[in-house]
């Protein structure tokens with residue numbers, strides 16, 4: 393949860409009076425609130441934390457960080473489904489118990 | 492030097508390490524505040540690559556770890572109510588309360604949902620007007636602004652069935668508590684980069700001055716951390732103690748003014764108890780009176796909870812940098828990520844979990860096949 397992930401702004405729209413965007417995190421696409429960095433435009437990169445853009449970032453460092461996070465499996469951890477992960481873990485435990 | 496090859500730019504890493512080695516003349520103890528940084532350090536063996544004079548002490552910066560047991564128990568009680576949809580970030584699910592966790596509550600029929608953003612919880616409230624939707628609002632200065640905005644939106648849109656159980660914490664008072672502790676060995680801080688993305692660096696000069704301690708704002712990638720260490724050691728060797736920003740690509744001196752304004756509107760500073768550490772004055776936020784309608788603590792009377800911490804768990808000492816995780820007797824025996832005794836083993840950002848996952852059992856690292864993060 394503490395992880396803030398860089399993403400690229402793909403589309404911007406106003407919803408309920410709030411500036412929202414679709415943001416691409418190296419393949420995973422999420423809804424992101426732009427209220428804290430209102431001058432972001434389509435094509436910009438930003439550091440995003442729990443669905444909020446917090447600071448603009450240059451493309452080069454955004455790319456590098458995303459690659460690193462992917463390599464380390466951190467994107468899966470941030471965006472993956474914890475119920476699924478728990479089910480997989482239980483299956484693994486059951487398998488170990490049978491050994 | 493096997494770790495070095497895993498760096499994105501091994502050449503640059505080698506150069507930074509060379510500079511650190513050339514600068515250091517005596518022992519220094521630095522604390523990295525953020526749990527994300529602890530993971531980078533252990534995972535990449537940065538502490539093993541450093542000259543032996545430079546010791547890294549792991550700090551309290553894991554929101555999941557420091558959320559007090561009483562608040563976890565409140566969350567569990569609220570989540571178990573039939574009228575409630577309880578929304579939380581995924582990493583709170585396994586944090587043990589006194590006798591169960593959110594996973595268990597869900598297994599017993601509680602409507603517990605994992606959200607990526609607090610705004611998702613607000614959406615759930617809009618879609619379920621006849622249920623009570625409660626969001627578990629924990630975290631440091633990075634997470635507080637999104638949560639503040641969500642409560643602000645709930646009030647603006649008149650979403651009456653949405654409330655938040657708030658337990659936010661602030662870094663500067665924690666630094667103060669660490670520095671005033673009699674057993675403190677910390678001589679320099681690597682400050683948490685993303686906290687400073689929001690708050691800027693204004694809160695730190697007074698601390699650096701008062702405790703004569705360098706504070707270097709540091710990012711999360713291996714090279715960021717080496718650069719933070721290099722700058723901290725350079726200050727220490729020169730007898731300096733200033734605030735230095737080694738993460739300028741994400742941190743401006745004034746942070747994010749819009750986010751800070753929202754924090755000031757929605758929250759007010761309060762004393763907070765930190766799991767394993769105890770109460771630190773002015774170290775947290777709660778909802779201000781104006782937003783009391785959306786405060787889950789007021790909406791559901793969940794007082795009178797008695798808590799029990801497992802006696803064997805030494806996470807308080809781990810969080811203050813007084814012991815390393817493997818020095819706890821339960822580490823890796825009765826306490827593992829699958830059977831955690833303390834939150835520092837549960838949280839994927841916790842120091843005990845970092846040591847366990849990367850098998851750092853003693854001073855020599857044991858190379859490890861990939862272990863799934865639990």
Ligand code: SF4
Nearest residue numbers: 805806819826833843
């Ligand atoms: S190893 Fe487990 S019991 Fe020991 S301090 Fe860490 S979380 Fe607590």
